[in-house]
Amino acid sequence: MYKNYNTKQVTLSLNLDIYLEENDIAFAIDELVESIPVDVFSVFEHRMGTSSYHPKMMLKLILCGYTQSIFSGRKIEAMSKDSIRAMWLTQSQTPNFRTINRFRVNPLVQPILQECFIQFRNQLVSQQLIDEEAIFIDGTKLEANANKYTFVWKKSTQRYEESLREKSKSYYQQLVEEQIIPSICSEDDELNTGNLKQIIDELEMKVSDLSTKIENTSDVQERKELRSERKEPKKALKAFSDFIYRKQKYKEQHDIYNGRNSYSKTDHDATFMRMKDDHMMNGQLKPGYNVQIATNHQYVLAYETFSNPTDFKTMISFLDTIKKSYFDLPKYIVADAGYGSEENYQAILDDFERTPLITYTMYQKEHTKKYKQNPFIPDNWIYNELADTYICPNNREVKFRNYSTRTDKSGFKRQLKIYECESCLNCPVRALCTRAKSSKNRVIQRNGNWEYFKAHVRELLKEDVTGEIYRQRKIDVEPAFGNLKANLAFNRFSVRGKDKISQELGFALMALNLRKLRKNRKDISKKSRKNKHSEMRGFILECLFSVKRLLGQPLIF
Numbered sequence: 001m002y003k004n005y006n007t008k009q010v011t012l013s014l015n016l017d018i019y020l021e022e023n024d025i026a027f028a029i030d031e032l033v034e035s036i037p038v039d040v041f042s043v044f045e046h047r048m049g050t051s052s053y054h055p056k057m058m059l060k061l062i063l064c065g066y067t068q069s070i071f072s073g074r075k076i077e078a079m080s081k082d083s084i085r086a087m088w089l090t091q092s093q094t095p096n097f098r099t100i101n102r103f104r105v106n107p108l109v110q111p112i113l114q115e116c117f118i119q120f121r122n123q124l125v126s127q128q129l130i131d132e133e134a135i136f137i138d139g140t141k142l143e144a145n146a147n148k149y150t151f152v153w154k155k156s157t158q159r160y161e162e163s164l165r166e167k168s169k170s171y172y173q174q175l176v177e178e179q180i181i182p183s184i185c186s187e188d189d190e191l192n193t194g195n196l197k198q199i200i201d202e203l204e205m206k207v208s209d210l211s212t213k214i215e216n217t218s219d220v221q222e223r224k225e226l227r228s229e230r231k232e233p234k235k236a237l238k239a240f241s242d243f244i245y246r247k248q249k250y251k252e253q254h255d256i257y258n259g260r261n262s263y264s265k266t267d268h269d270a271t272f273m274r275m276k277d278d279h280m281m282n283g284q285l286k287p288g289y290n291v292q293i294a295t296n297h298q299y300v301l302a303y304e305t306f307s308n309p310t311d312f313k314t315m316i317s318f319l320d321t322i323k324k325s326y327f328d329l330p331k332y333i334v335a336d337a338g339y340g341s342e343e344n345y346q347a348i349l350d351d352f353e354r355t356p357l358i359t360y361t362m363y364q365k366e367h368t369k370k371y372k373q374n375p376f377i378p379d380n381w382i383y384n385e386l387a388d389t390y391i392c393p394n395n396r397e398v399k400f401r402n403y404s405t406r407t408d409k410s411g412f413k414r415q416l417k418i419y420e421c422e423s424c425l426n427c428p429v430r431a432l433c434t435r436a437k438s439s440k441n442r443v444i445q446r447n448g449n450w451e452y453f454k455a456h457v458r459e460l461l462k463e464d465v466t467g468e469i470y471r472q473r474k475i476d477v478e479p480a481f482g483n484l485k486a487n488l489a490f491n492r493f494s495v496r497g498k499d500k501i502s503q504e505l506g507f508a509l510m511a512l513n514l515r516k517l518r519k520n521r522k523d524i525s526k527k528s529r530k531n532k533h534s535e536m537r538g539f540i541l542e543c544l545f546s547v548k549r550l551l552g553q554p555l556i557f
Helices: 025-034 036-042 053-068 073-082 084-090 095-102 108-128 154-177 193-216 220-257 315-327 342-351 448-462 464-473 480-487 499-552
Strands: 135-142 151-153 261-266 271-274 285-296 297-306 331-334 355-358 382-384 389-390 397-407 413-421 443-446
Touching: 025 053, 025 084, 025 499, 036 053, 036 271, 053 073, 053 084, 053 095, 053 108, 053 499, 073 084, 073 095, 108 297, 108 315, 108 499, 135 297, 135 315, 135 480, 151 154, 151 220, 154 193, 154 220, 193 220, 220 261, 261 271, 271 397, 285 315, 285 397, 285 480, 285 499, 297 315, 297 499, 315 342, 331 464, 342 355, 342 448, 355 443, 355 464, 397 443, 448 464, 480 499
Parallel strands: 135 331, 331 355
Antiparallel strands: 135 285, 151 261, 271 285, 285 297, 382 389, 389 397, 397 413, 413 443
16 A cells, blocks of 8 residues: 555645754744844845835845755756755745845845854853853864966066066166156156157157158158168167056066965965865965854854954954944953964053964973973073073073064064173084074074063963963864864855955855754754653553552562
């Protein structure tokens, strides 16, 4: 006997949610989007033209696609037609793939995504799935949707620019010496864009005058001489036209660099970075973005994208973004040694008034036996605080010499104290102590502010509470990146431009959060059912034993 099955028979299903599981991810998506205030979606309202799809529905559909590792607009459109989960979320509406793609890169979606993360965090806090004591910050590189070989390097631009500067100056001086054009600027001045335009105007006038003379004469020999005379100005006109084009191109490239060392011609915001997934094992650089996230219990609470591949330069900007757009910073800011810098420590302690649980580059090495027993490391030298001197391994004084101020590219200033050994002449351990030339003494630098921050971090990590919070970092933020790349299969952006990839990343990270929330709810539901079964079994056994006592007879199970 078979169950009734007839594809020709008409069946009606008013509620598609009856086909979904109890803890289906569609319910988590619907709950999240519906928790967003209605006013946030008002930016999409319009009173002209045809009616549009509701932004709530579009947001639910795209999130649904990303939770299933579907990132293509065409595939999301197909999913809306054949997936019961998507049909319930969209109420059987099927937007075109162009509509889907336009929506997810629309600048108006960015504040809605931010509100998604805010409401999602509020849900986690209310359900006690996260704590508000600390956030864990880390970064990873994601490949951009750009050609791997259309790169432009800053050093190459500078080299070509210098060559153009010398070549144009030399050619200009040659034209002045041959009296083809009059002198426009002094020999020491650099030829700017205005000077190059003046040179081109002079050359055009010269070529035009010679062309007029050629047209007005009928003497063959004279025409040949005039053509020969016009040959050099025409050649110079073509060369200087190319010079001014190249100069403008190099200026545009410098504007695109914006402090970076490279960019991709396909996606100007993408920078060439060294990726971990180097399949060819040759250290190949690829265009990508530096993604920074803040997590708690493996949930992504905030994110930001950077074109700078260095992590420690992103910390202050990322914390500003979290404070302004997402939530108030918790008491502890936890990150690895890639963020340990004097500027970051000072900003977290003074500007944000929070506690940094961030190691520095030499933290692990300083705790090794080899480091502590190395007599040539200045940290192991004897320091005389009254005389402000160090004693080197050869028992010679390393005296204070002068103060120095160092300013990095970002404008942060470091105050240094410079010490120099009284004499390294005829020192038997000189080769082991310093690489300086034979005529120079050993010089060391000490940064009091930096030493204070390092000592403060060491003390914090020795304490039980803060040390335990820092040790949680590896099992909190690292799995989020593993789930994003391995389980969600989000390894490469499908859009171009920093603003657009930031929105796509928001969809991917929120999809990651929803998948984890669904798993936690399923585990809780299984545990609850198991407890109920255990309670029921205990109740039945208790009843049976009660019957045994009343009857006074043994029970055999």
